[in-house]
Amino acid sequence: MVEGRESKWAETGPASAPRISYRLDAAAALLAEPGALAVFGFGVPGTGSDPRLLHVPLEAFEAPTPCELWQVDGPVRHGRHGALRWSAGGGWLFAALELDERDHGGPAGAARAAYTQLRDFVRSRDEQQVLRIWNYQGAINQGEGDAERYKLFCDGRAEGCGDWFADGYPAATAIGHHGDPHLLQVYLLASAHAGTAVENPRQVSAWRYPRQYGRTAPGFARAMRLPAQDALAISGTAAVVGHASAHEGDAAAQLGEILVNLEALLARAGMPAGFDTHAPLKAYVRHATDAPRVRELLKQRLPGVPVLLLHGDVCRSELLVELDGWRYA
Ligand code: 3EB
Numbered sequence: 400m401v402e403g404r405e406s407k408w409a410e411t412g413p414a415s416a417p418r419i420s421y422r423l424d425a426a427a428a429l430l431a432e433p434g435a436l437a438v439f440g441f442g443v444p445g446t447g448s449d450p451r452l453l454h455v456p457l458e459a460f461e462a463p464t465p466c467e468l469w470q471v472d473g474p475v476r477h478g479r480h481g482a483l484r485w486s487a488g489g490g491w492l493f494a495a496l497e498l499d500e501r502d503h504g505g506p507a508g509a510a511r512a513a514y515t516q517l518r519d520f521v522r523s524r525d526e527q528q529v530l531r532i533w534n535y536q537g538a539i540n541q542g543e544g545d546a547e548r549y550k551l552f553c554d555g556r557a558e559g560c561g562d563w564f565a566d567g568y569p570a571a572t573a574i575g576h577h578g579d580p581h582l583l584q585v586y587l588l589a590s591a592h593a594g595t596a597v598e599n600p601r602q603v604s605a606w607r608y609p610r611q612y613g614r615t616a617p618g619f620a621r622a623m624r625l626p627a628q629d630a631l632a633i634s635g636t637a638a639v640v641g642h643a644s645a646h647e648g649d650a651a652a653q654l655g656e657i658l659v660n661l662e663a664l665l666a667r668a669g670m671p672a673g674f675d676t677h678a679p680l681k682a683y684v685r686h687a688t689d690a691p692r693v694r695e696l697l698k699q700r701l702p703g704v705p706v707l708l709l710h711g712d713v714c715r716s717e718l719l720v721e722l723d724g725w726r727y728a
Contacts, residue, residue: 413490413592414472416630419679419725421465421705426452429468436475436486437493437586439467441709450477450484453495453586456535456578457683460690460708467679467707469493469588483520492526495586499579506536506548507555509583514559517587526589529564530623531632532571535584539575540716549573549714550613552583557615564618567596568606571619572635572723574683575712592626597668601660603642612642612715622664631668631726635683636660637718650689650719654682654696657722670726674704680724683711693720 417436422429429438430449437451442458459465475488485494496516500509521527534556539549552573569587576582598604599621608616623632638645638653639660646652665672674680682697684690690708697706706724713721 413590413627416625416627416727417489417491417588418470420468420470421679421707422468423463423465426466429466432468432470434470434472434475434488435468436471436488436491437469437495440464441466441707450479451475451486451493453484453584456576456582456584457574457709457711458577460684460687460694460710465707480520481516483516485520487524487526490526490591492521492524492589493586494520494589495584497582497584500537500581500583506551506583507558510552510555511559513583513585514556514563517585518560518563521587521589524589526591528591528593528626529569529587529589530594530625531588532569532619533584533586534571534573535576535582535711536573537576537578537580537582539573539712539714545614547613549575550615553613553615553617557618560618568618568620570596570621570623570632570634571617572721573617573619573714574635574721575714577710577712588632590626594626594632595624596620597622597624597631597664599636599660599664600667601641601663602639608642617714622668624668629728631665631670631728633661633664633722633724633726635713635721635723636664637713637715637721639718644715644717647717648719650684650686651692651696653718653720654693657720658700661722665726668726670728674701674726676703676705678704678724678726680704680706680722682706682708683713683721683723684708685712685719689719
């Protein structure tokens with residue numbers, strides 16, 4: 400028999416998924432809302448010491464730029480554990496870590512340290528099931544071949560994880576930021592209950608990518624059905640078909656391919672087709688000059704859907720745009 404707070408979810412899982420929204424309110428006001436688990440600012444570094452507030456070093460193409468709010472049912476506790484900050488409530492856990500690569504011998508060492516620290520912390524918690532991870536790395540495409548910084552990140556991530564995800568990978572995003580090039584930022588959502596990983600029938604699973612993409616295949620699932628069953632967390636989705644990059648040099652065509660990938664993923668997950676006004680997405684755009692076209696196409700193809708456009712580099716240098724986000728049942 401499970402004791403304590405887990406017992407009330409033992410049969411059904413947590414009551415409902417975190418509610419994710421983009422809001423134009425000030426971060427401090429959002430942190431004061433009931434059940435505020437995390438608040439994200441984009442671009443400009445902000446102030447404030449609340450561990451639930453994280454500044455993502457990606458510039459938004461929208462002005463004014465909204466914050467992202469994660470809300471759960473019930474009271475939220477928060478704290479710090481070394482360099483790591485966390486919050487928890489309603490059966491959900493948020494944890495975030497920012498490391499300076501120079502303190503860890505470079506990109507691989509920083510990824511190894513980040514994942515080791517996150518793993519050890521999460522394993523000390525009730526909420527041990529990691530569902531979704533975001534990784535933002537500086538200068539992600541710098542370096543050639545196996546020495547490209549993203550590939551070193553993949554090496555270090557796998558080392559730091561050890562057997563953490565032996566039972567299955569969480570959904571994830573890995574994007575290059577244009578802030579302090581030495582900054583590695585990693586944050587995650589975990590639960591007391593396991594989710595259900597979903598793969599994309601149009602794409603080779605990332606952990607089975609062939610050798611040409613690096614020594615260490617990236618460990619992530621294409622999406623994660625949350626244990627509450629009412630939401631799908633969608634990993635960074637690019638114009639990858641099979642394992643190959645499609646439509647090299649053409650952001651608009653890549654976006655079209657991404658939307659086909661997303662529909663295939665929704666169908667495989669048993670979610671309703673399409674996106675709606677409750678499903679916040681992010682579009683990461685490599686070249687600022689592509690942003691107006693991407694915005695226009697998204698307006699046509701996903702009318703009314705909240706999409707935050709961010710300036711970020713996809714982890715393969717030929718890929719110009721990537722989408723991630725949420726779908727609620
Ligand atoms: C791809 O499909 C694009 O390394 O965690 C997407 C999502 C990508 C997550 C990761 C990488 C990652 O391979 C790249």
